[in-house]
Amino acid sequence: AGEYDVEQPNAERLVDDNQLVNDNEINTEKSLDAEDSAGIAPIMGQGFVSGGISMTYRSVVLKKWFQAPTVRESRGKPGEMGKPVKIPADMKDLMKEKFKENQFNLLASDMISLNRSLTDVRHENCRHKHYPSKLPTTSIVIVFHNEAWTTLLRTVWSVINRSPRSLLKEIILVDDASERDFLGKQLEDYVAKLPVRTFVLRTEKRSGLIRARLLGAEHVTGEVITFLDAHCECTEGWLEPLLARIVQNRRTVVCPIIDVISDETFEYITASDSTWGGFNWKLNFRWYRVPQREMARRNNDRTAPLRTPTMAGGLFSIDKDYFYEIGSYDEGMDIWGGENLEMSFRVWMCGGLLEIAPCSRVGHVFRKSTPYTFPGGTTEIVNHNNARLVEVWLDDWKEFYYSFYPGARKASAGDVSDRKALRDRLQCKSFRWYLENVYPESLMPLDYYYLGEIRNAETETCLDTMGRKYNEKVGSSYCHGLGGNQVFAYTKRQQIMSDDLCLDAASSSGPVNMVRCHNMGGNQEWVYDAEEKWIRHTNTGQCLQRATRDDASTPLLRPCNYSKGQQWLMESKFKW
Ligand code: UD2
Ligand code: MN
Numbered sequence: 001a002g003e004y005d006v007e008q009p010n011a012e013r014l015v016d017d018n019q020l021v022n023d024n025e026i027n028t029e030k031s032l033d034a035e036d037s038a039g040i041a042p043i044m045g046q047g048f049v050s051g052g053i054s055m056t057y058r059s060v061v062l063k064k065w066f067q068a069p070t071v072r073e074s075r076g077k078p079g080e081m082g083k084p085v086k087i088p089a090d091m092k093d094l095m096k097e098k099f100k101e102n103q104f105n106l107l108a109s110d111m112i113s114l115n116r117s118l119t120d121v122r123h124e125n126c127r128h129k130h131y132p133s134k135l136p137t138t139s140i141v142i143v144f145h146n147e148a149w150t151t152l153l154r155t156v157w158s159v160i161n162r163s164p165r166s167l168l169k170e171i172i173l174v175d176d177a178s179e180r181d182f183l184g185k186q187l188e189d190y191v192a193k194l195p196v197r198t199f200v201l202r203t204e205k206r207s208g209l210i211r212a213r214l215l216g217a218e219h220v221t222g223e224v225i226t227f228l229d230a231h232c233e234c235t236e237g238w239l240e241p242l243l244a245r246i247v248q249n250r251r252t253v254v255c256p257i258i259d260v261i262s263d264e265t266f267e268y269i270t271a272s273d274s275t276w277g278g279f280n281w282k283l284n285f286r287w288y289r290v291p292q293r294e295m296a297r298r299n300n301d302r303t304a305p306l307r308t309p310t311m312a313g314g315l316f317s318i319d320k321d322y323f324y325e326i327g328s329y330d331e332g333m334d335i336w337g338g339e340n341l342e343m344s345f346r347v348w349m350c351g352g353l354l355e356i357a358p359c360s361r362v363g364h365v366f367r368k369s370t371p372y373t374f375p376g377g378t379t380e381i382v383n384h385n386n387a388r389l390v391e392v393w394l395d396d397w398k399e400f401y402y403s404f405y406p407g408a409r410k411a412s413a414g415d416v417s418d419r420k421a422l423r424d425r426l427q428c429k430s431f432r433w434y435l436e437n438v439y440p441e442s443l444m445p446l447d448y449y450y451l452g453e454i455r456n457a458e459t460e461t462c463l464d465t466m467g468r469k470y471n472e473k474v475g476s477s478y479c480h481g482l483g484g485n486q487v488f489a490y491t492k493r494q495q496i497m498s499d500d501l502c503l504d505a506a507s508s509s510g511p512v513n514m515v516r517c518h519n520m521g522g523n524q525e526w527v528y529d530a531e532e533k534w535i536r537h538t539n540t541g542q543c544l545q546r547a548t549r550d551d552a553s554t555p556l557l558r559p560c561n562y563s564k565g566q567q568w569l570m571e572s573k574f575k576w
Pocket of ligand 2: 229230231314364365
């Protein structure tokens with residue numbers, strides 16, 4: 001029955017400073033069944049989103065540990081085994097000050113060893129899996145702009161400490177015009193001494209993460225490119241499950257499960273293994289619960305690779321040649337945003353596969369807001385990237401994006417002819433094909449009669465979600481023609497929907513609520529009579545009527561009576 005947004009992030013678990021969480025019992029179900037969106041779109045004001053070393057690797061890892069310059073300091077340091085760091089009361093001011101530098105608790109990060117230990121958070125059955133003996137080599141590409149020293153180097157050390165050396169070709173750091181001294185020569189000198197070949201590339205001017213990754217990719221000598229953000233921690237056995245999928249099929253793009261490193265305490269918190277990537281009308285990436293049909297396809301094996309409609313974007317492996325065959329990245333995209341959905345649609349529509357390998361787990365520091373500048377304006381840049389994405393890949397469904405978010409029409413996509421030519425050359429399938437075959441649970445309905453405002457003939461007001469949330473009454477207000485809360489789709493399934501909300505009436509006398517769309521008809525089924533202009537609720541046989549004077553902004557159900565207050569016009573300025 002459709003998909004459900006994953007409730008509330010992990011914040012609750014971290015609130016009580018004095019509470020000692022028993023971290024050896026990491027429960028995949030409970031701890032982060034969470035992450036509304038795993039921190040994606042931090043800038044749009046959207047809510048975002050064990051036992052140590054396993055036997056097989058113990059000797060290898062110990063050896064690596066002795067090569068680490070910080071190993072002697074790591075024992076007894078805060079944060080070991082992924083535990084939260086507690087900042088002493090007299091350091092709270094300093095903590096707040098340092099938080100601003102990167103929008104995470106830098107003081108905490110600086111207290112933790114670069115080599116900190118983590119629990120083995122994998123599902124029990126992952127530990128005994130056999131992978132092909134001949135896996136491809138990979139190069140790790142990490143791009144950063146003004147990253148903190150300790151998060152960057154902890155990312156690097158976690159790769160070195162937890163990847164089989166034979167598979168690790170090199171680590172490529174791409175400095176995207178950072179303005180911090182320590183990321184200059186000091187960084188180069190440091191990485192020169194690492195036990196794995198590591199080097200720093202630098203963009204000439206600020207290029208944004210997309211073009212920075214393209215620069216990194218050019219220098220890859222491994223067979224597979226693995227991208228990571230600069231504030232990650234890889235856990236035991238993270239790499240093999242990614243590479244193994246590419247051996248199976250070189251057109252597979254594979255992501256780990258992205259666990260959460262708390263931006264407040266740096267605690268390592270496991271994420272749910274039953275979420276996949278989706279997106280809403282505004283093209284924000286979101287985590288949703290994996291639908292039953294995909295669970296069934298995997299024979300309910302929680303360790304089997306999971307096909308996901310979209311990826312978060314930062315952490316994935318891809319065959320190097322395939323990366324270029326499939327069109328690498330859109331060079332016309334700036335700074336941040338959009339490239340993850342662009343690549344997701346492209347991979348699926350052009351013959352590839354996008355998966356999450358649940359036995360691969362990598363932590364990432366999700367931030368609530370962005371620490372760096374967006375030269376040219378945050379909204380402008382994200383809208384520009386999204387415009388490129390929708391113009392090339394979304395076909396007719398781009399209207400959901402533009403209607404819902406009319407401000408985005410002002411953004412210029414620039415010249416997308418190369419990307420359209422790529423789509424032709426690769427003979428990619430349509431967005432309809434994607435919705436039908438990859439993502440039938442999408443919030444963008446496959447077939448719909450109407451998309452736009454719904455205006456009452458008598459009051460001239462429009463149905464309006466009023467920005468309310470789930471299970472609240474639908475409202476109506478002055479028709480502003482600005483989309484957003486006043487845009488509804490009337491779908492072939494006879495839903496009246498706005499993003500993930502559907503008009504829903506549970507009884508003939510009760511209110512008309514906005515409820516998470518379940519795609520099963522029932523209380524969410526409405527018949528629009530284009531003659532009478534009625535919106536008739538199938539289950540109760542009643543008609544939607546304008547708000548009364550007592551409750552001025554809440555339309556309700558009443559017996560159908562041919563009054564003007566029951567006439568609703570679906571004929572807005574929007575294209576449909
Ligand atoms: C998520 C992705 C991120 C990217 C982004 C959409 C994860 C965990 N993260 O956002 O990889 O796909 O969505 O674009 O899936 N950076 C630069 N130059 C810039 C801006 C950023 O090099 O101009 C670096 C930055 O230092 C970081 C990486 O790019 O290492 C990703 O940026 P982020 O961490 O701010 O993005 P995040 O995790 O919010
Ligand atoms: Mn990140």
